[in-house]
Structures are given as structure tokens and as C-alpha cells.
Amino acid sequence: MISDLSNATPEQLLHAAEDGVRDRRKAEVRQLELLLAWADLHSGDPQAEPGAVPVRYGGPRLISLGGDGTPEVADLALVEMAIARHEHVLATRGALADAFDLRHRLPGVWAGVQQGRCEVWVVRRVARMSRNLDRHQVRIVDTAVAAALDQAPSRILTIAEAKVIEADPAAHQARIDKNQNQKGVWYPKPRPGSQLDESDSQAGVGTVFARLDEADALAHQHTVDDLAAALAEHADVPDSAEPLSMDHWRAEAFAMLADPAAVLAFLNGIDDTPGTSEVEEVAQQPSRDPRSPTAELIVHVSLTDTGEFGPVTRVENLGPRLLDQVRNLLRQHAAITVQPVIDLHTGRSVNGYEHPTDVKRRTQLRTVGDVFPHATNLFTKQGRAPDHDHTTPYDKHGPPGQTGDHNDTPLARHHHRAKTHHGYTVMQLGPDKWIWGTPHGLYRLVTGGGTTAITRAEYQLHAEHSLRFDLAA
Template sequence: MTIATLPQQPPQAAGEASESELLNCATEALRTRRLAEVAELRLAIQWAIVHGHARGDRDPMVTPGGDGTPAVREHAIPELAMARETHPATTRALLADGLDLVHRFPRTWAVVEAGRCEPWVARKVAVLSRALLSEQVVRVDRAVARAIAGHAPSTVLEIARAKVIEADPETHRAERERSRHERYVRLSRTDEYGYRHIIARITAGDAAWIDAMVDRVADILTTTMGHDHNHDELRSLAMGWLARPLDLLKLLVEHTQPADDKATGEPGEPGEPEQPAWAPDHMAETIDKLCALSARQLARLRGRGRLFVHITDEALRTRTGIARVEGVGPIDITQLTEVLGHADVTVTPVLDLRLRRRSDAYEHPELVKDHVWNQTGGDCFPFTPRSATRDGVDYDHAIPYDDTGPPGQTGPHNSGPLRRSHHRTKTHSGLTTRVVGPGRHLWRTPHGQAFLVDHTGTTRLTADQAAAMTEAIGDGVELYFSTPLGYAPA
């Protein structure tokens, strides 16, 4: 397989080019970018071809693409991901899309190879069609190949979705039925100001009632907080009240008009029942139970949560600085009250990371896990996001545990937190790791790549630098470089 030669940059400087030349350069730059993405897809496909056969009984094969695409060695994917400086899931998606385009979308792939369309649109079509059988995907390929070079991406994707439904209407109906059970409530990442989005998939009816309640609370807050807040801001504040049912109930009761004060402002009819027809029969009984609860029991209705907050003693003393909340991210210390709210807080003492905690057992004691987690700060796999939580990782021995080996093999000096998939990859794919300092993890791949993962992220190393770091740590020395790792000084 050959790689396309990319066009050279235009010889003219921007100030020397005419308007027509600039427009021509813009068109050429577009084609250059598209062909570069094609070249990346070809490299991924070639890697899949090279690793298309298992190399032993414990070398599993996976099929990232759809029906009719070849299998790939599962443990070959992470090393390609490291070379591309991406997460393995990102590289697996590239492999899947490339294999689908070549084997399932030959007409569309020809348009992509020619640089006549956006490769990402073709990749999206491959994802939308992945569940189809190879004979079913033919009609999608024909329709998309005719449209992808001349229509807007949204139009192409709309055509692809329609053809997917036409190709397999029964599966579409089954997927629609299955989607009814795909309910969720998720949190986005925290932005730089300490705010997050709540994303939920609920029924239209529930959504309408929640929206109405948020609006009702926002209207109340307008009267209690003044009119210097816009309505969207008040609705955002109202969402927070939904998490405090007792406070919410109190707020609603205090701002509920008497029974004879209807929305029209007219008194009710004589003999009209106080309980609305839509109210459940057990409402009065529920209110009586709430009134009978003690203050401690009422407090427990809030629920319990667990937060890991990292903060310095100076920030606590001066009330200025940054706190890092796991699962939330960095926030201004003054925002801690917003995160903790009115909750009862149990403070866990901080760990002294200067201590050398070690265990003779294979299992990591909880105290050692806390030490390793605080020292590393997240999953230590190269190029992986630090979004893992302490309870969502395995604690892996960098140098495998030896039952007949010396004591003290388990500890921060030989441990790194890894998500289960990364732990499995490290165990079976030939990757090796060493802890080369507190929170510093050296990785090496079967083909000689080397990476350092530390508080700065992932940095590529040369083979000599990796060897030097390994030798130094064996002598009890932590090795740092004054020039950027893996790159010669300019």
C-alpha cells in the first residue's frame, strides 16, 4: 500500500500572492488536509493488515469494523495509539472506520481517496452503518458515494440514516424499542469557572414536569433574590433546589397561596373539596410522616455522597487559591461552599506522601491505594484522560508481583492506577512499565517506543533517555532532563 504524496506549500508569501492565488491556495490547502487524513487512514489499515493474525493462544483477535471486515490483534492497537499520541479507543475507532470504508464502502472510499470530500463525513457514515450486514450496506454505499462530494455533511448524513433504515427496517424497529430503555442522567466535564451541564434522557412527560417545576422555583426566586438576575440564571439556581427536597418543599409551601386563592384570584365555590382531584390519596399521610421525623432523620433524606477534595493548608488559611475536586476538576476555593452546600462534612486527614508505605502481600491495602492515587493523580496509561476516579481503577504492579520475591513489593514505588482495559492491555500486549519517581511512570512498547507519564502529561522519550532513567532508578536516583524529552534542542 502506498501513501499519497502531499502537495507542496505555495512558494509565494501571503503578502506577495494575489487574491486569485490566495483562493487557489485555500483550495489546495483543503485538498492537502483531506489527503493527509486519507494517509492516516491508510497507515491504520496497513497496521491492521500486519497484525491480522494471532501470535499465540493468549493473543485475542477483535473485529473493530462491521460485518465483512478482517480481525485485528487487540493488543496491537495500543502501541499504534501511542505512536499517534492518542487514546487506544480513538485509534480503534480510526481502524474500524478505515476497514469499513475499504471493505464495505468501496465507492465512497474512492471519493475519499481522491480528496473530493471530507473524510470525517465518510467515517460518520461508516459508524451509522456498522450494524448492517455486508450485503445490506451496499445500498448505503451507492447513495452516499453519489452525494458525499457535492452535498453538505448534514444532507449526506440524513441520506445515510434513511438508507440504513431502508436496508434493515426490522433492526431499526428493534433499536427504537431498545432505546426506550436507554435512560440516563449524566454530568459533563467541569468548565474553567466550575460549572457543569446535566444531560438526561427521560420521557417527554417527565421533561415537561421538570421544566415546569424549574420555572415555578425560578419565579419564586425572582421575588426572594431580587430582579437583578436573568431568568435563565434563576432557572439554573432552581435546578439546585431539586437536589434538596426538604428545602424545596419548604420553599413551595411558603409561597403557595391559600386554597381559596385560585389562579384567577376568585374564591372557591362553597363546599369545594380542599384536595385537588389530581392529588394522590396518600399525600396527607406522606405529609404527616414528614412532620413526625426528627431533624436527624430529615437530614438523612438528603442522601450521602463522597468527594475527594485536594487543597493546601495555605488555601484553607487564606481562603484564596485553587481546590481540586475529583470528578469535578479545579475550582476556586470560594466555590467549595457551592459544591458542598449545606451537607454535613466528614473530613479525612491528608496523607504524608513522603512516607514509604509498603506491603508484603499482593493485594494493595486501602492506605497504599490512597497514597498511589494521590501521588499519581489519575490513570497512568499514556495519553489517557485523567478522568478516572479512585474506585474505578486497578492498582497494578509495575514490576509483576513475585510470590517468591523479596518483601515490600507492593507500594507506591511499584504501583500505578490503571483502568481495567488498560491493565489488561499492559498485562498481555508486551508493554512494560517502571515507576521512575513519585507519580512518574516510564512505559516501553514492543517496538522500542518509550513514554514518560507524569504530572505534565505524556512525553515521548528516546531509547537512550528511557534506558538512562531505568538504570538511574535502579540505583535509587530520579533522572530529569533539562531539554524537552524525546526531542533534540533547537
Template sequence: MAYADAPDPQDAAGAVLPPTRPGDGVQDVVELSDRELLEAVASGVTGRRLAEVSELELVVQWAVRQGHPRDERDPMTTPGGDGTPSVREYALPELAMARSEHTLRTRSLVGDGLDLVHRLPLTWTKVRAGQAEPWVARRVAVLSRRVPAAQVGLVDRAVARVIAGHAPSTVLETAAAKVIEADPEAHAMERERERHRRHVTLSKADELGFRHVIARVTAGDAIWVDAMVERMADILSPAHGHDHNRDELRSLAFGWLARPVDLLKLLVDHTPSADAAAPDELGPDERPVWAPDHLVETVGRLCDLSTRQLASLRGRGVVFVHVTAADLLKQSGLARVEGQGPMLLQSLSELLGHADVQLKPVIDHRLRARADAYEHPDPVKDHVWTQTGGDVFPFSPRTATRAGVDFDHSSAFVPPASGGPPGQTGPHNSGPLRRSHHRWKTHGGYRCRQAGPGRHVWQTPHGLCYLVDAEGTRRLSDSEAHLILTAPPGVDVYPA
């Protein structure tokens, strides 16, 4: 698209290219008046909304066509709320592949579309007309999903009145209020369930190697954790305060909570001695509430622990770090940390500086160990995992851990007693799959063939084919897929 104030685009030879048109028969953007330009912007918004509506209608139609099981072993699932039809579970991955995305995102889109059509028809009418943002309507569908079909009409009527002319925040507030009004008992039960949904989770690492620690704890525990972080920040301030602001000091202090022995030593070193009697020398009526009877015994047991026992108090964690020999020798470059991503080699000390490190031998991918048994030996698992780098299902995010996948035979294992060849288990015939992906491959009619180290070709029940390799997932033409899938055993085809 050409802009009035932008320099004229040029091709490789330096010639000025003609201005890009928004569409066939549409006036050049640079020739539009201010009013016409604003009208074009408004028209573009409506066009985008209608395109998203068309997308929803397509996935809903797919769900309708896949609404009946093919046999008794064909499981059904219900992505939407009460009153929406069920869909064949094995049909959702194929739809996701056609959309070039992971199945969870497609399942969410199908559920939202079914909710809008069957549970929120008044809201859906406004959205289909291009009068409202589809993403807002989808959010309303999620908020109201737990409301029974008999009561969800209250939410639909209220939202349909405001979705076309109010800000998204107003629409969502209205929807949230009507969800409570429609089913107050379910809301009360949800609040009770929320009390038990405590957690401590880690965010994904950012491009600089930092992560967020997200915790949901009681208010009292949160206050005491905050107080300890403040105390540690005060202690660290003299040594680090010259080049760290308060938030950075608190971040450093939070890391000390993972090292209880070091933390205890630092607190003791920076706690002034008092002339008052020790807690064990006080009478029962004089002992403070923070000094229970077992405190003295606990301190004595700490003194008797060996250095290794003290180190074990911080717990154990397993992290896999991959680094090339060249980078390791020159002490610079990049390392890949499973579950976190790439980081500078110099930054590994921040990750491993307080840990006991166990070195694993380098895996030579030229050596392809094979086994006759169905189970994958650990050396084979290590080889396959480093060769593939994660789940090999099409468009699957590479966030799986080694312990969270099944090592599946790409071509079905045939027991030697039944005539199967020797050496079927090995890097030449194995791919990591999450359990749900493994089940879809085994029972859903999906075909997989390994076509080289770390390369897997997938074919859906309706014949769509995809190649998963180090470059990600891409669609194959029918001719490319035919060449790979019909190649003799042991022959790997690499289409241009």
C-alpha cells in the first residue's frame, strides 16, 4: 500500500514501482480525500469482522458434519457449553492442521462458535451483521459457558443490547453480571472451588532469560513472603544498592528463598545479638509465641547436618542444557535450555551457579542404536529427544518436556514373534508425542512415517499431508507426500 508521505517504492533495478491498490477497481489510497480515507478505514473494520464471522461459520459447519461417531470406538467431545452438540474428537486435529495451528486453539474456536450459534443467537445475529467484534462475542461465550442452557438466554439478551454500541469492557462487565444473576448457586460454588485453586507457576522465559514466578497463596502467607523479601533486600542493599534499584534488590532477594541454608546464614549474620535470655532459657509464661518448644531441637538438628545434607534442603531440579563443543571451548555463544529457550553461555552461571551439575555424555547422532524390544531404552530416548527437540505432532508447540511425552514408534511395532523385523526400536522409527497426540495417531486414522533424522510426515484421514522437521510444520503437496509415503523402506525423500 502506498502512503502519501512515504518515499516511492523501488525494485531491485531502482525503478519506481506503481502504487499498490487496496483491491481491484478501488481508487488509489493516495488519491482519497480525508473523508474517503476514514470511510475506507471503517469499511475495512467491517470487512475484517465479516471475515472472522466466515471463519467461525466454517468451523461450525465442520463440527456439524463431524457430529456423529463412526463406531463405538470413536470418542465424542463437547467443546461448547450445555445445549451444544458434540463433535468427533479425532476430527478436531485435522481441522487444526488445515488452519495451521495447534488443536487446543481450534477446539476453543469450535466451542465458541457452537456457543454463539446455539446458546447466544441474539448476540450471534449482531456479530454476523458485522456490527460487533467477534472476539468480544467469543469472550462472552467463554464467560457464560458454565451457565445452563435454560438460563443462558438472560445473558444473551443483555449482551445483544450492548455489544454493538459499547466498549468491550462494558460488554464483558454486563456479561459477567448476568452470568452471576442467571445462576447464583453455580457462582457461589465456583467461588468455593476457587479457594482450592492455589498454585505456584513459572511463566515462559523472555528473550533475555527472565521468568515470572506467579503464585496464588493466602493473604497471610503473601504478607510474610513480602516481609521476608523486604528484609533480604535491606540486607543486600549495602553490597548491591549502588547499581540496583529497589525492585532489582527485591528480585535478588526472592532468589535467596530457594537456598534456605544460605538464607539462614545471611539472616543470622545480619541479626544483632541481644543480651536477653535465649528462648530455651525463658519460662513457659515468658517464651514468645514465635519460639515454640521444638525450635531449640530444630536448631540443634541443623547444626548436626553435614554439608551435603544442608545442600539437599534446597531440593532438586533437573534441567537439560544443550551447548556445542565450539561454544564451550571459547566460553561464548548460545546455549539452549529445555523449557526456557536460548540464553548466552555467560548467563548459565545465573542458572547453575548454586547447583550440583551432572554432565551427560555427548550423543553422536551418527550412531543409531537399535533395540528389538517394544520399550525404548534410555539411550535411544536421549538420542530421539535431542534429534527432534520436542513433540513431533503437526503445529505442536515445542514446550513439552522429556518426561511429559511418549516415545512412539512412527511405523507400528510388529512383535518379532509375529514376524516383525529386528531392530524396530531406534531413532530411525521413533518420535516424542504428548499422550493425547499419541492416542490420536493410534486410534484416529492419522498416518505417520519417519522420513529421515528428525523428519516426520503426517497424513490426515482426509488426505492432507504435513512435514514436521527442524524448520517447523509445512503443508506438502499431494505429489510430494506421495513420493515420501511410497518410498521403499530406508529411502528418505527430500523434495526440492
């Protein structure tokens, strides 16, 4: 431990921070292990003890906290443990329920978190997400999540969500059916004083909340986006004025939908603008005509052992969905075009600097998100497309074929800037495998399975293999 942080070197501070993460995770796991040991001591039926006060008079009893296949525990025994944990007994019950599920229902995940591969709160969330599954159904969740523990929390939870749905699609369909009966649109009235609230002033604005069928919500979003783009393009804004944000124009478009006649008049006015050539008119149209909605769905499907489609797909920008939900998303479109399957095992290189569109798309589908160490960015969840950086910097005087699947590192803009200007090193060992070195000597292996800490010796070994591969090529 560093006694005086003000005298520490950058390397010492980084390694101390890394040690702190490991120690914190170990301590949090230890708290769950203590809970489990306490529960094991109090797993016998207190009503079987001599002189036990009957339950009907308030005596202790066994209760079930976790999912199917977890043991029971004496309820009143948890009160004292709650005192030791400085929390309410309900919080202690919740933590023990998660610990029971991890130990008895998710043993692969439990082993991984005991090794420090993941934050404890993430696996506790997985335990709660899968609690309604029976002991057999939950195995599919355990296998998939245990293999993904080195990934970012958002990716782990996305995988867990998909596997819970896959394990019991009938239960998920019941959730969908229930939500269909709970749709609505709400226009809350302003609270007294809300106009003067410094953190969230409601002066002059209103708020709308809506729960719609998913397909209707997406269609509404497309219509608002397209109408907003048209309003922004044809707005009479002085040259000296700051351009208004698209959030502003989406609000204007949403409000305009209250008067369909005004929307049609505006769109017809665009079409009938005099003195506009056919080429200029096409250029001025929004990317999608609100009167003829279109949509692109990228759907990831898998086959069962019998060669049939599995019950769950992954839809870009949305997440895991049942096949019936995908059909529902497309039901509003009279014309549906199915694009060819993208083979992620293929690749190509070109002689120019810019990565071709097909290379970018394959890279993004392989990696799902930013490949900077421990990054959480999911490309389909953010508005900005990633920067496709050359892993080995492009040299205009260099050999041909420098640009392609073999030399493409997709990064969020902030991470791209750090790599470019702050002394990071990176080598690409395959279409979905990178090793990174930080300016002060931390090393990471990044794959489609997440980020793993490696030693300097392991980094150098990977570098030697990469060099030999380059020379052979």
C-alpha cells in the first residue's frame, strides 16, 4: 500500500487503483459468502426445536428467498445479520436471495465472480432477472453469462436478458400480452412550483408520456424524425443565428402531428415549391417520406440442433426479441426486402485510406461495440457511428492492401483521440482480437468476449506472434 499518494509515480497509482478494484470485488464476494454461511447455520426448521413458539403466535419459521432449487432459511435469524451489515432486514433478505441463486442456480457465474472477473452488482442483477425460471431452465442463463463475465456490464445484462427469454419464451409472451393491456398516453399536470424549479423548470413546456405497441412506437419515431428533418431543412433561419438542435425540431414535429392537415399542407408545400429542378427537389427531400415509412432491421438469428430458427433473435438497436415480435415490427410495411446474410468470416482489403462500407459493417457486427479496453459503448445504442481507425497507421507510401478487415479498430471518438494523442499501443491479432498497452504499462487483451488483463510478458509474447505472422504474410 502506498503511504503517501502525493509521492507516488504514475505506475504506482495505476497499479494501486487496479489492486483496489480487485480487493473491493473480493470484499463484496466475501460479504455474500458470510451471508451464505450464516444462512447455512440457520437452515434447520426452528419449529422443530424444543419449546419453539408456534408460527401463529409470531414464532420463527423457514422461508424461501431464492428461486427454484434454493434452500430455506429461518426468517428471524436474518434480523441480527442485518444489524451487523448496517442495513434493514429486507436489504439483507434481498442480498441472501441473490447469493442463494448464484450458489445453487448459477454456479458457473458464481465461480466467475469469486475469481474477480465481474462486478458483484451485475451478477446479482442476473440472479434477479432469472429468478422466475425453474432450476432446469436457468442452466442456459448460467452457461451463457459465465462465458461473458469479462465483458462490460451492459453486454452481460443484454446476454442474460436474451437467455432468460430463450429459456421460457411462453412466459415472455405472457409479459408482452400483459403490456398490450397497459398501453396509454398521459399528459401530467404541472406541480405547484415546477415553473420555478431550477433543476427542471417546466415554465412554458408540457410533458407527454406514452406506452405504445413497439411497432407503433418505432413507426411514430420514424415519422417524427423525418418530419423534423424536413422542418429543419426548410426553416427560415437567419444566417447569423445558431442552428437549432434536432431535439428542438423533433419537438416541433411531434407538436405538429396534433394537426394532420397542417402536416399534409407542409409536405405538399415542399413538393410544390416553384422553381425547383427535379434533381434539387430530390436532394431536398428527407431521408424517408413520412407518408411512406420505411425501416431497416438487422436481425441476428441462430439455429437449433434440428436446423430450425431459435425462438429468440437479436435486433440491432432493440435487443433480444421473440420471432413473433420481429414479425410484428414489420407488419406496417407492405414491401419487405430481405438482404443477403452477412458472412462475418469473410474479409477483404483495399488500397485506399477509407474503410469500405462492407468492411465497416462486418467489423461492427463482429465486435458489437467499442474495442477500447473495458469500453461499454454499444454501437447500436448510440447515435454516432464509430471511428474506424487503422490499427497499424495508414502509410500513403506503404504497401497496398493496408485498409481492410485485418486493420480496423472501431472506437468511440473519445477513445480514438486517446489512442491517437496519448501514447497507447494496439496490435490486431485477428478480425476480432486486439492487445493494448497504456502509456504507463497496463496491458489488456480485447476480444468479442470482453477485456482481460494480461501481464507485460504475455503482451510481448502476443507481439512476437503478431510480428512473425506479419513477416510470414
